[in-house]
Amino acid sequence: MNTTAIEFATHPRSLSVIIPLYQEEDNVAPLLARVHEGLASYADPWELILVDDGSRDGTTQRLKQEMTRYGQHVRVIRFRRNFGQTAAMQAGFDAARGQVIATLDGDLQNDPADLPRMIDELFARDLDLLQGWRQRRQDALIIRKIPSRIANRLIGKVTGVRLHDYGCSLKVYRAEVIREIRLYGEMHRFIPVWIAGVTAPQRIGETVVTHRARQFGQSKYGISRTFRVLLDLLAAFFFLRFGARPGHFFGMIGIGFGVIGSLMMAHLLVVKFGLGEDIGQRPLLFISILLLITAAQLMTTGVLAELLARTFFASTDRTHHCIAWQSDADQAGWHVEKDNAHS
Structure with a gap:
């Protein structure tokens, strides 16, 4: 992690880990600890980008404290208001400098220890995207599991990109591929589908990952998400088939x-x-x-x-106004790094 920005950006296996957070005050400290534990054996340079999606609790303050504690490889982006998970992930993609990009949720249900294995598998299988598969989900059956299974089958049938678990945020991408798409609305649910529009579906794979029950905070999703998925699926189908025509x-x-x-x-x-x-x-x-x-x-x-x-x-890309911080060894605490992030 003690590399220059140029060395980091050009290293073939440099890693940017992106985690969007919203109202996850109690999860911040254990999340960063678990990320550092999980990547302790990763021999290549890596950075952690935490995107605070306009949280109104103490998430922002906890992020500042933990960022100062861990050092310059931890970067924080804060939206001025809540724009949604898709916008948060796009802001992270825009800020990422690594050749490999990984995403996971900030609720401690994904295990960062899976990342080194997934990165090795990404290169070994010559993939552009490796999707996590929560084979043993630790969620409520009716509220989360059943709607998710229905949605996964429907998405695969309509789009032709057949995966077991579209909803798993634990993914590893080649940076040059994920940067070819722009996320907006609630497109984060269909990232494999959008990536299939810029690369061969054979270069999209999946692997079984660990999944834990939520310990702190409350889930931001419920049964109502199923209806939004149906509308988003219709939009995804239209844009994939007829977006340019x-x-x-x-x-x-x-x-x-x-x-x-x-x-x-x-x-x-x-x-x-x-x-x-x-x-x-x-x-x-x-x-x-x-x-x-x-x-x-x-x-x-x-x-x-x-x-x-x-x-x-x-047209040019739309911009969401936000504030970004990065730990600075020459200044106490943190400083403003930039004034906006694209999403």
Whole structure:
């Protein structure tokens, strides 16, 4: 860990460990102790990036104390308000300097001692992402386990990236791959899916990891998360298949409606002029008109979506304002390192 920034950034196995925290005051001290114990045998340089996602308890103060205690390899980023786990993880990715990046939760349920083995496995299997699999989860059956199993199977079926445990935050990435994607909303649940958009699915693997029951604090997730996962899954499917060409998605539906409406209208024209029947009060007339109008709206929406997509890809990244600290050997305590982090 006594390496320069340049040496750290260029070392092939330099490690950045990113841990987002929100309202985890009691977990901070044991978490840092466990991370240092777990990485004590790691022979290569590493850093620890702790992202405080706008906690309102004593998490921030505990982080400052522990950062000063452990030294310069411990870095803290604090959001001015709560932006969510996805934004916290993206801020950590932006701040990370290692060639290998690992993420885990701040609730002590993931075991940092798994990291050295996972990093060795990442390189041995030549993967871009190694996903943790909590084979023996220490969570409530109804609130956490059952919804998670349903979500994992549904995600794998819809996206084609089949993993046992999408929800496990314990992951190890190659830095150059994870930096090719930008996380926003609640995309952290689908990181393997997004990575599959920039690398081959065969380069995404999983391995069994240790999972412990929560000792301090309360879980931030409940049964309601299942419904959000369904909405996020729909968004993930859309962006993966049509993110760069949304006009095709709306256009195909619009063309389908337009063809059906046109066939209905052609049938009515034959009935009107060929058979001489009155079609003014027929429900089929109103349905065909509705389909044609809907088709026109969908086609127009597709054009607007194409314009928005091109604007999005050409635009600069959004920034969440936050404060970051890093232990400084030349100053007492800590100092402000930078004023913002991208997410």
